Structures are given as structure tokens and as C-alpha cells.
Amino acid sequence: MFKYRLHPVSALINFFKGLKELLLPFIIIIITSGGIVINPNDPDFWPSLIPKLFLGVALIFVLYIGVVKWRTYMYWFEDDELRVEYGLFVKKKRYVPFERIQSLNYKEGIFHRMFKLVAVDIETAGNSTEAEISLTAITREQANRIEREMKEAKKRLQAVIVDEQGMEIVAEETVVREHVIHAMDKKDLILLASTSGGVGVVLAGILAIFSQVSAYIPYEKIYKEISSVVSIGFALLASVIAAAFIITWLISVLMTFVNYYNFKVVEQDGKMIITRGLLEKKRTTIPLSRIQGIRIVENPLRQPFGYATVLVESASGGDDDNKIASKMNLFPLIKRNEIAGKLAHVLPQYTIDTPMTSSPKRAIPFFYRFDLVYVVPIIAALSYFFYPYGLFSILLIVAFMLLGRWQWRSAAFAIDDSQLTIRSRFLSRTTFIVHKNRIQSMEARQSYFEQRRDVASVGVTVMSGFGGSSSTAMHIESQHADELLSWFERERRDEIEQ
Amino acid sequence: MRNPPAFQIARKALTVWRVYGSIQTAILLLVGLVMAILTKMFDWSPWLHIIWFGLPMLSAIFSIYLFPKLRWERWRYEVREQEIEVQHGLFVIKRTLIPMVRVQHVDVAQGPILKRYDLANISISTAATTHEIPALITKEADELRQRISLLARVAEEDV
Numbered sequence: 001m002f003k004y005r006l007h008p009v010s011a012l013i014n015f016f017k018g019l020k021e022l023l024l025p026f027i028i029i030i031i032t033s034g035g036i037v038i039n040p041n042d043p044d045f046w047p048s049l050i051p052k053l054f055l056g057v058a059l060i061f062v063l064y065i066g067v068v069k070w071r072t073y074m075y076w077f078e079d080d081e082l083r084v085e086y087g088l089f090v091k092k093k094r095y096v097p098f099e100r101i102q103s104l105n106y107k108e109g110i111f112h113r114m115f116k117l118v119a120v121d122i123e124t125a126g127n128s129t130e131a132e133i134s135l136t137a138i139t140r141e142q143a144n145r146i147e148r149e150m151k152e153a154k155k156r157l158q159a160v161i162v163d164e165q166g167m168e169i170v171a172e173e174t175v176v177r178e179h180v181i182h183a184m185d186k187k188d189l190i191l192l193a194s195t196s197g198g199v200g201v202v203l204a205g206i207l208a209i210f211s212q213v214s215a216y217i218p219y220e221k222i223y224k225e226i227s228s229v230v231s232i233g234f235a236l237l238a239s240v241i242a243a244a245f246i247i248t249w250l251i252s253v254l255m256t257f258v259n260y261y262n263f264k265v266v267e268q269d270g271k272m273i274i275t276r277g278l279l280e281k282k283r284t285t286i287p288l289s290r291i292q293g294i295r296i297v298e299n300p301l302r303q304p305f306g307y308a309t310v311l312v313e314s315a316s317g318g319d320d321d322n323k324i325a326s327k328m329n330l331f332p333l334i335k336r337n338e339i340a341g342k343l344a345h346v347l348p349q350y351t352i353d354t355p356m357t358s359s360p361k362r363a364i365p366f367f368y369r370f371d372l373v374y375v376v377p378i379i380a381a382l383s384y385f386f387y388p389y390g391l392f393s394i395l396l397i398v399a400f401m402l403l404g405r406w407q408w409r410s411a412a413f414a415i416d417d418s419q420l421t422i423r424s425r426f427l428s429r430t431t432f433i434v435h436k437n438r439i440q441s442m443e444a445r446q447s448y449f450e451q452r453r454d455v456a457s458v459g460v461t462v463m464s465g466f467g468g469s470s471s472t473a474m475h476i477e478s479q480h481a482d483e484l485l486s487w488f489e490r491e492r493r494d495e496i497e498q
Numbered sequence: 499m500r501n502p503p504a505f506q507i508a509r510k511a512l513t514v515w516r517v518y519g520s521i522q523t524a525i526l527l528l529v530g531l532v533m534a535i536l537t538k539m540f541d542w543s544p545w546l547h548i549i550w551f552g553l554p555m556l557s558a559i560f561s562i563y564l565f566p567k568l569r570w571e572r573w574r575y576e577v578r579e580q581e582i583e584v585q586h587g588l589f590v591i592k593r594t595l596i597p598m599v600r601v602q603h604v605d606v607a608q609g610p611i612l613k614r615y616d617l618a619n620i621s622i623s624t625a626a627t628t629h630e631i632p633a634l635i636t637k638e639a640d641e642l643r644q645r646i647s648l649l650a651r652v653a654e655e656d657v
Contacts (some may be wrong), residue, residue: 442595469624485595489580
């Protein structure tokens with residue numbers, strides 16, 4: 001049995017990974033040790049070297065670990081299993097049967113690119129957030145070999161099962177069928193970046209810059225000479241804000257480019273393969289059979305233009321950005337009316353556009369009533385401490401009432417034989433589509449006040465990676481809530497059929 | 499809303515919850531006493547005594563008397579061949595349906611207080627959620643666990 005080693009570059013990659021973790025302590029040490037003293041005659045010179053000596057030792061240690069990790073890591077194929085062995089003092093072995101492997105995910109960093117290598121994460125159905133086996137750097141050919149071995153092993157296994165049933169073995173040559181479902185060009189990327197939830201980033205940017213500049217803003221003058229400052233102060237403020245906006249927008253465009261460059265979704269043998277990335281190429285595989293539900297998210301910037309984001313809830317591990325939640329970004333940006341067409345051949349069981357039943361008009365107060373519980377004390381405090389201008393905060397009530405009304409307009413649900421669709425809004429309008437056989441549990445909720453107005457909310461939970469992911473049809477008619485419960489129940493339905 | 503599930507949890511649950519409430523109140527009272535002494539020693543505002551003794555009082559009213567009573571009256575469960583239905587809640591009544599096919603495992607747990615009253619909690623786990631039926635008579639809890647795991651095993655996948 002020939003045992004393979006990872007490519008030597010993995011030692012270097014390990015080293016940089018270790019370095020990344022040490023970066024913060026390093027910076028702290030350098031700052032606290034009083035910076036760098038160059039003059040050897042300075043009395044501080046020798047003492048200032050001691051921390052740097054520690055740094056040097058730590059650096060060599062990290063490098064050593066990196067090399068050892070590479071030297072001790074072996075992998076090979078045996079008995080239809082992928083086996084790995086690693087560790088210096090404690091030898092660890094891990095055997096993963098090929099049939100249990102759910103997906104091979106590829107990543108390419110800058111180092112990988114230089115030597116035409118890939119990092120391979122091998123994932124099984126197990127409930128762990130990390131990949132079962134992670135090969136830091138191997139050649140493309142080796143990666144293909146693993147894939148080939150896996151396919152052959154799976155085929156052999158099928159043959160054995162057929163044998164036992166005493167039937168003729170039909171050697172079925174699997175034709176690799178592949179078709180592109182979705183790809184994004186540069187125009188899409190810019191649109192994606194400029195309409196993403198970057199509002200938060202923009203705000204943070206403005207605040208950061210503002211806190212730097214505020215020292216130079218003549219506040220005292222502002223109070224004294226309101227009339228003259230109206231022209232100067234506002235001009236300064238406006239230009240600062242404008243600059244902040246432009247800079248953050250550029251950064252977010254750049255980041256989107258790096259992350260989503262060449263974004264492509266391909267369907268192949270019952271799997272969806274997502275590839276993306278400029279500096280670091282990422283390849284994520286989602287087995288179609290593991291998909292639990294679809295989420296269509298329309299944020300307020302995109303909805304007016306008919307654009308949306310499509311996420312899938314998958315029972316296997318998520319992509320790098322959200323490992324635990326396991327929502328995978330299937331279409332980062334897509335025209336709302338194109339979704340149905342694009343999903344039609346991959347996930348034909350999902351009906352995207354169905355007529356929906358809305359929440360009744362009398363439920364509107366429930367969408368903001370609870371918010372008022374904490375908003376009113378805030379308003380009272382603001383009005384008291386910042387009288388009289390604090391009184392303007394009363395407008396918050398109006399804002400929350402309008403937001404509640406907006407949320408009410410989005411709240412709706414639909415059921416057919418096996419599919420449940422729930423639409424809701426916090427700020428973005430989210431449509432969650434799920435099938436009965438993927439729902440783990442259903443919960444109807446009704447408060448005393450809701451009972452009096454004869455409305456109730458119904459939530460469902462599906463499996464999502466490590467845990468669950470929920471969606472709730474808010475404040476719908478009680479009678480509809482009952483209908484949803486009966487729809488989900490098996491026994492009562494059977495009674496009707498008999 | 500439709501009829502609630504058929505079974506109530508053990509009457510003794512009420513006693514256990516009242517014991518929990520009493521423990522909580524006792525702790526609050528102890529803290530309150532310490533704070534009251536400190537208030538006297540350092541001449542803090544005497545109004546603070548309202549907080550130090552008011553909180554244990556509220557705790558006594560709510561977590562010993564009112565909440566256990568409401569909660570016990572609300573609690574209902576029903577284990578049927580194809581699903582488990584549970585109803586609970588204090589201010590918001592929650593009705594949960596768990597299909598038998600989705601049940602992955604059932605645990606029975608019993609703390610020292612529950613043990614004294616011969617009660618046990620059952621928790622039912624699916625791939626994504628965990629649901630608890632609290633304070634069942636130990637024997638019933640064990641039987642129920644047996645029954646659920648049996649039903650869960652025979653329940654057919656409806657794909």
C-alpha cells in the first residue's frame with residue numbers, strides 16, 4: 001500500500017497559518033516592549049532585545065511545527081477507505097469509508113496557485129462543523145485520483161449489493177453530466193456589492209472617520225456662531241460623509257470582487273458545485289439530497305429593482321463564511337423572476353411562485369406592539385434628559401408603526417400537498433420554502449392578546465448543518481394556524497382519506 | 499384554536515415548581531438582607547430597602563404562587579402513533595408537533611429534587627430541535643420513553 005505525502009508547500013502554508021494566529025500576541029509584545037531601539041549604546045538597547053528574542057524563538061517553533069506537521073502527515077487508499085495518519089508524539093489515524101464521503105471541497109490560495117495545487121476538505125454526513133479530513137496541499141492530479149478512487153469504490157459497493165440479490169450485474173457507465181445553472185459577470189458583481197447589506201459597513205466607516213476628524217471640528221464655535229457654521233460646518237461634514245461613503249463603497253466592491261469573482265454554480269451527478277474567488281479559489285459541493293429548504297432574501301435595496309438572493313439550507317456543513325448556520329449562498333444576486341426557471345431542473349420539487357394567504361388586517365398592531373414596550377422607555381428617557389429636542393424621539397413610535405405595517409404586508413404563507421411557503425420580513429423580505437418531509441417540528445404560538453383577536457403564529461424548524469433553522473408565519477388567522485397544524489399531522493390526514 | 503392535547507403532567511409537578519420558586523425566593527431574600535445591612539452600614543438612601551425587600555416579595559408572589567399554577571394548567575401532552583403533541587407556555591401558549599419519524603432519541607433526566615418526588619423529565623430530540631416534557635411520574639416517564647423509541651423505530655419515512 002503506497003502512502004502519499006502532502007506537497008512540501010503545505011509546510012509553508014502551515015507556517016503561515018500558525019503565524020496568523022500569533023499575529024495579535026506579536027503586535028502586543030512589540031508595542032508593550034517599547035518599540036525598536038536602534039542605537040547599541042543606548043541603555044535600553046539590550047533589555048529591549050529580550051522580547052524580540054522570544055519572538056524569534058516562537059517564530060522558529062512555529063516553522064518547526066509546520067514542517068513536522070507536513071512530514072508526519074500521510075494518506076492512502078485501502079479497503080475502499082481513505083485513510084490518514086498524522087502526529088509526532090501521538091499518532092492519530094482516521095479511516096473514512098468512501099461511501100460515507102458527502103463532498104470534496106477544493107480551495108486554492110495564493111501559494112496553491114503558484115505550484116498548481118489545491119487544498120481538499122473531505123466532508124462526511126457527521127455532525128461536525130469541521131471537515132472530517134483536510135488535506136492542506138496536494139496536486140491537481142492527486143485530487144482527481146481521490147475522486148476517481150471514491151467513484152470506483154462506490155461502484156464496487158453497488159455491484160456487491162446487486163450480487164447478493166442474485167441478479168446480473170449491470171455495469172452502468174456513469175456519464176458525467178454537467179450543466180451551468182448560474183454564473184455571474186462583472187456587472188452583476190458591482191450590483192451585488194453596491195446593494196449588499198454594506199449599510200452597516202458604511203456606517204462603521206463613517207463613524208471611524210468621524211471619530212478621527214471630530215478632534216478638529218470646532219464644536220465650541222459651532223455653538224457660538226451657528227449662523228456662520230451652517231455654511232462651513234455643513235460643508236465639512238457633508239464632504240467627510242461623502243468621502244466615507246465613496247471609500248466604503250469602493251472597499252465593499254473590492255471585497256465582493258475578491259470573494260465572488262467568477263462565481264459559478266454547476267449541477268453534476270445530483271450535486272451542486274459552487275466555485276468562486278479571485279485570490280483564493282473556493283469550490284463547495286452541496287449534494288442535492290441534503291438540501292432541506294430554500295430561502296429567498298430580498299433586501300430593501302434590491303426588492304424595488306426585482307433582485308433577490310437565494311440561499312439553501314443544507315444538512316451538511318456550510319461554507320467558510322457561516323459554518324454553523326450552514327446557509328449556502330446559491331445565487332448571491334438574481335432577478336426574482338428568473339429563480340423559478342433556474343431551479344426548475346435542479347430542484348423541481350420546489351414551486352417558487354405560489355399564491356399566498358396574508359395575515360389579516362386586524363393583526364397589524366401585533367407587528368409593532370411588542371417593540372413599543374422598549375421604545376417608550378427610551379423615548380421617555382431621551383425626552384427627559386435632552387429636553388426639549390429629545391421630544392423629537394416621539395417620532396420613533398411612528399417609525400416603528402410604519403415598520404410594523406411594512407412587516408405585516410409581507411407576512412404570508414401557502415401550503416400545497418407537500419410544500420410549505422412562509423414569507424416574512426424583519427428588514428429584508430424572506431421567503432422560506434420547505435417540504436413536509438424536511439420539517440423537524442412545527443410550533444403554533446398564541447398570546448392572550450392574540451387569542452382575543454383570533455390570530456396566531458406558526459413556526460417550523462428544519463435541520464441546518466450543526467443545528468436547526470427556523471421560519472415563522474407571523475400573526476395569521478387562528479383558523480389558518482390550525483390548518484397548518486393539521487397539514488403537518490399525519491394521523492388526522494389519514495382519517496380523512498379513509 | 500383546536501382542542502388541546504389530552505394528558506396533563508403530574509400534579510406533583512406543581513409542588514416541585516413551588517419548591518424551585520421557594521429556593522429562588524430564599525436566595526433573593528438572603529441577598530436582599532445582606533444589601534439591607536450594607537445600606538444601613540454605609541448610610542445609603544433608605545429608599546433602597548424597597549428594592550431589597552420588594553424583589554423577594556415579587557418573587558414569592560410570582561414564582562411560588564402564580565407562575566407554577568398557570569404553567570401547570572397549560573401543560574398538556576399527547577403521544578400518538580405518528581406524532582407527539584405538546585402544549586405549554588405562560589403568557590404565550592405554544593403548541594408543538596413532532597412527527598415520530600423525526601425523533602432521533604429520547605432521554606429521561608432526574609435531578610435531586612425531582613427524585614425526591616419520584617418525578618422525571620423526558621426530552622425528545624430531533625435532528626434540529628429538543629423538546630421537553632417535564633415532571634412525569636418516574637414509572638410513566640420510563641414507559642413513555644420506551645413507547646416513543648419503539649414508535650419512532652417503526653414510523654415510516656414519508657419521502
